[in-house]
Amino acid sequence: MRDSKREKILLAAAKHFSKFGFEATSLEDIAAESSVTKPAIYYHFKDKAALYEAVLLFRLELLANRVEKAAAGAKGPEERLRAYIEAFGAFLNEHHCFAATLAHEFSDDGKQMSDRAAAELSRTLSTVTAILNDGVEEGVFEIENPMVAQMMIVSTLIMHQTTRTIRARVAGYVQGEHKISPDPSMKDLARILADKILKSVRA
Amino acid sequence: MRDSKREKILLAAAKHFSKFGFEATSLEDIAAESSVTKPAIYYHFKDKAALYEAVLLFRLELLANRVEKAAAGAKGPEERLRAYIEAFGAFLNEHHCFAATLAHEFSDDGKQMSDRAAAELSRTLSTVTAILNDGVEEGVFEIENPMVAQMMIVSTLIMHQTTRTIRARVAGYVQGEHKISPDPSMKDLARILADKILKSVRA
DNA sequence: TGCTTCTTACTTAACGATAAGTCAGTATAC
DNA sequence: GTATACTGACTTATCGTTAAGTAAGAAGCA
Numbered sequence: 434m435r436d437s438k439r440e441k442i443l444l445a446a447a448k449h450f451s452k453f454g455f456e457a458t459s460l461e462d463i464a465a466e467s468s469v470t471k472p473a474i475y476y477h478f479k480d481k482a483a484l485y486e487a488v489l490l491f492r493l494e495l496l497a498n499r500v501e502k503a504a505a506g507a508k509g510p511e512e513r514l515r516a517y518i519e520a521f522g523a524f525l526n527e528h529h530c531f532a533a534t535l536a537h538e539f540s541d542d543g544k545q546m547s548d549r550a551a552a553e554l555s556r557t558l559s560t561v562t563a564i565l566n567d568g569v570e571e572g573v574f575e576i577e578n579p580m581v582a583q584m585m586i587v588s589t590l591i592m593h594q595t596t597r598t599i600r601a602r603v604a605g606y607v608q609g610e611h612k613i614s615p616d617p618s619m620k621d622l623a624r625i626l627a628d629k630i631l632k633s634v635r636a
Numbered sequence: 637m638r639d640s641k642r643e644k645i646l647l648a649a650a651k652h653f654s655k656f657g658f659e660a661t662s663l664e665d666i667a668a669e670s671s672v673t674k675p676a677i678y679y680h681f682k683d684k685a686a687l688y689e690a691v692l693l694f695r696l697e698l699l700a701n702r703v704e705k706a707a708a709g710a711k712g713p714e715e716r717l718r719a720y721i722e723a724f725g726a727f728l729n730e731h732h733c734f735a736a737t738l739a740h741e742f743s744d745d746g747k748q749m750s751d752r753a754a755a756e757l758s759r760t761l762s763t764v765t766a767i768l769n770d771g772v773e774e775g776v777f778e779i780e781n782p783m784v785a786q787m788m789i790v791s792t793l794i795m796h797q798t799t800r801t802i803r804a805r806v807a808g809y810v811q812g813e814h815k816i817s818p819d820p821s822m823k824d825l826a827r828i829l830a831d832k833i834l835k836s837v838r839a
Numbered sequence: 840t841g842c843t844t845c846t847t848a849c850t851t852a853a854c855g856a857t858a859a860g861t862c863a864g865t866a867t868a869c
Numbered sequence: 870g871t872a873t874a875c876t877g878a879c880t881t882a883t884c885g886t887t888a889a890g891t892a893a894g895a896a897g898c899a
């Protein structure tokens with residue numbers, strides 16, 4: 434049972450930070466959910482920012498490692514790009530708090546992101562940039578600006594995960610005889626997204 | 637000078653809500669920036685939520701009208717899709733607070749979005765869904781799930797606008813000999829995005 | 840025109856709630 | 870008995886919101 438309270442705090446913190454973002458999350462709520470008192474949080478973490486950092490950095494490191502591994506395990510730019518997209522999607526699906534935390538961070542201009550966290554995020558993004566650039570050099574891809582392809586991949590994966598609730602709500606207001614396509618699972622989304630991205634970047 | 641304070645409040649509110657989101661925005665800051673006192677805000681608006689609603693709904697209505705008009709003014713699914721994407725991009729570029737406000741709303745599950753606001757957002761999204769469905773029916777497009785194409789368009793446009801700062805920061809950590817592609821302007825992004833999306837959905 | 844009355848557009852002051860963070864003390868394990 | 874892992878009670882600051890009061894001008898009437 435060593436460190437069990439620390440683990441409980443981290444779990445509740447991940448949940449609350451992802452739901453409300455850094456500022457709007459209250460330590461009292463985290464304490465209540467993890468059945469500890471507020472000072473217990475301060476015993477384990479220097480302050481609110483340190484707790485947040487622990488939550489964020491842990492996942493950012495995991496993600497960067499995962500996509501690097503996935504890309505390294507595939508051959509050729511096409512397969513590597515597909516592997517990247519699907520690994521990214523799978524990761525967001527497994528750590529479903531993480532996408533929302535990232536979305537909050539993005540909409541806050543990374544206000545609460547430490548330099549180490551930014552570096553880990555950069556590692557994740559560099560991986561796809563490298564794949565795209567390699568593909569262009571090898572003549573397999575034809576891309577005016579790889580930055581755009583990167584944005585399309587990353588933003589679609591994250592937004593899909595974070596806007597589930599609001600999408601369902603907004604769909605309720607659709608008028609007329611539009612066919613509403615079924616909301617895809619993350620696995621399907623990643624596959625379809627990979628298909629579309631590959632089709633759009635192929636030379 | 638009639639209603640000049642009201643206008644000042646709305647302007648400052650748009651700026652602050654986009655920067656910090658609903659919860660983290662303080663009425664005191666809005667009051668300070670617009671050179672009025674806090675209760676003066678309450679004279680013009682029922683409460684914080686009503687002020688936010690005024691800010692958000694105004695832009696959501698403008699946007700829905702703009703993209704509907706753009707789509708209606710173009711012929712054929714291909715041209716309509718391009719017109720939609722470029723009109724959406726241009727709008728985000730003109731109202732540069734708006735994308736960030738939307739991003740906050742998305743990362744908060746639309747917690748602060750009224751039913752009217754959700755309906756206006758739905759109108760904007762229905763427009764692109766209609767274009768995609770028409771294209772499929774006419775045999776011009778071939779799309780497994782139009783939802784994914786919609787996500788790619790909307791999320792890329794919004795994220796591009798909202799992650800400018802953080803992208804510049806993250807780019808600073810890129811190691812090795814990666815070529816870093818230049819950050820595209822919104823106009824370029826919309827054009828390139830339209831190219832890529834069209835390429836990826838064409839039958 | 841001049842006097843009263845009412846409305847508009849605020850201001851100053853303060854309230855209750857809730858936030859992050861602190862500190863002195865305590866139970867438990869070794 | 871000493872280090873570890875806490876708890877309860879607190880401080881300070883800031884939040885949204887309201888109550889109460891007021892200067893400036895318009896409206897109604899003589």
